[in-house]
Structures are given as structure tokens and as C-alpha cells.
Amino acid sequence: SAVISQKPSRDICQRGTSLTIQCQVDSQVTMMFWYRQQPGQSLTLIATANQGSEATYESGFVIDKFPISRPNLTFSTLTVSNMSPEDSSIYLCSVEVGTSGSYNEQFFGPGTRLTVL
Amino acid sequence: QKEVEQNSGPLSVPEGAIASLNCTYSDRVSQSFFWYRQYSGKSPELIMSIYSNGDKEDGRFTAQLNKASQYVSLLIRDSQPSDSATYLCAVSGMDSSYKLIFGSGTRLLVRP
Numbered sequence A: 001s002a003v004i005s006q007k008p009s010r011d012i013c014q015r016g017t018s019l020t021i022q023c024q025v026d027s028q029v030t031m032m033f034w035y036r037q038q039p040g041q042s043l044t045l046i047a048t049a050n051q052g053s054e055a056t057y058e059s060g061f062v063i064d065k066f067p068i069s070r071p072n073l074t075f076s077t078l079t080v081s082n083m084s085p086e087d088s089s090i091y092l093c094s095v096e097v098g099t100s101g102s103y104n105e106q107f108f109g110p111g112t113r114l115t116v117l
Numbered sequence B: 001q002k003e004v005e006q007n008s009g010p011l012s013v014p015e016g017a018i019a020s021l022n023c024t025y026s027d028r029v030s031q032s033f034f035w036y037r038q039y040s041g042k043s044p045e046l047i048m049s050i051y052s053n054g055d056k057e058d059g060r061f062t063a064q065l066n067k068a069s070q071y072v073s074l075l076i077r078d079s080q081p082s083d084s085a086t087y088l089c090a091v092s093g094m095d096s097s098y099k100l101i102f103g104s105g106t107r108l109l110v111r112p
Helices: none
Strands: A004-007 A010-013 A019-025 A032-037 A043-049 A068-072 A075-080 A089-098 A104-108 A112-116 B011-014 B019-025 B032-038 B045-050 B054-058 B061-066 B071-076 B085-092 B100-102 B106-111
Touching: A004 A089, A019 A032, A019 A089, A032 A075, A043 A068, A043 A075, A043 A089, A043 B100, A075 A089, A104 B032, A104 B045, B011 B019, B019 B032, B019 B085, B019 B106, B032 B061, B032 B071, B045 B054, B045 B061, B045 B071, B071 B085
Parallel strands: A010 A112, B011 B106
Antiparallel strands: A004 A019, A019 A075, A032 A043, A032 A089, A068 A075, A089 A104, A089 A112, B019 B071, B032 B045, B032 B085, B054 B061, B061 B071, B085 B100, B085 B106
8 A cells, every 4th residue: 555645634715715735645656646525425536647747637627627736756736726615525635556466456645625615 | 427336325234243235337347346445534445456256355354246247245244333434336447447436335334
């Protein structure tokens, strides 16, 4: 597995502002991902953070709203821009780690609980 | 649209019983299957992964996969109150091997 940390763990923000969430891994990983988990819901993939190139966004998520940086193989940031109350959610980063059987497993960071007023 | 279906529960079992959690998926070419446990207010924790038809056991947990029926299950033996959590089934497929599609989760309640 991998040890993943996220900052901040929680925040309360005003609508119209932006928040940048950081994700740090204790080892180099190729694949890092950002998910959203809205209250009472399951996880939805926002984007794949690619090192050295633009992130790959899923349907319904756009770079202007959720810009992502991936400057190296251990770190990524997700910014939630021009926030509205609908953005209130838990934001999770995850990393993919290879197993001895050549399949990959994903492990999640502790999450960032965002409340937008 | 690829889907992963789970009964939302809650599934209530007495302490010491076997809890059986089920998941079906729509994409026949799915290759990798995962069970995550999520306690309230916490992030998902990977507890089992399975890739081949049949059973895979790890301690009190057994994952079962039937690709022909597009069905994966998780059995928890000797259930403990500490097993009370939401269990998320996740599936990844051949088109994008890393992309996990999650079910909505089943809430398990183990009664002392």
C-alpha cells in the first residue's frame, strides 16, 4: 500500500471563493486520482492527475472548475474554483499501486471535507 | 453506461453471524473487483481484491467472483460490531484498467 496525506482535512468556505487541496504520497506513484463523495453518495471520479501533462477529466467535470496540478510523482493538488453550496462534499485523492500479481490496487487518502456556505 | 449495483441496506446481522454482501456489474469485460470498507466520516479502506473466478479468503473475509453471472460477493464470518460500516464494491475494466466504478455501498450493522 502507500501512506497518503491530504491537507486540509476540512474547511468551511464562502461561495465564490476557491480552495486548493493537497495530496502527498510517501512513495513515487504513476497514477493519482481525485474523487468526490457527496453526502450519502458513493465515490465519483473527477479526474486522473497526470505527471507532466494535463489531467484527464471525467464526463461532467471540467478543468476550469477543478484545475489539477501534478508536479512530481508524489504530489498533486486539486482546486475547487468559484465554489457554490453544491460543491460541499468530501474530496479524496487516491493512488494506484501495483501488486505482485501484476494487477493494481487503489488506496485512498483521508479526504478533505468541504462545506460551502 | 457501466454500472455497479449494490443493495443499500442496512443489512443487520447478529454478532458472530455471517454477513453476506452482494454486488452485480454490467460491464462483461470487467477484470478487477474490489471491496472497500468505509466507516462513517472516514475514507474507504481496501479490504479485498479479486481477479479470478472462485473464492479468495483473507482472515474472516471471503470474496467470491462469478464472471459468467457478473456477480461478486463478500462474506464476513464471525461478524463483530466493529465490522459495522458501509461496504463499497468497485470494478475496473479493460478499456481503462485503472478507472474504478463504485457501487452505492451496502450499510452493514452488526448487533451485539
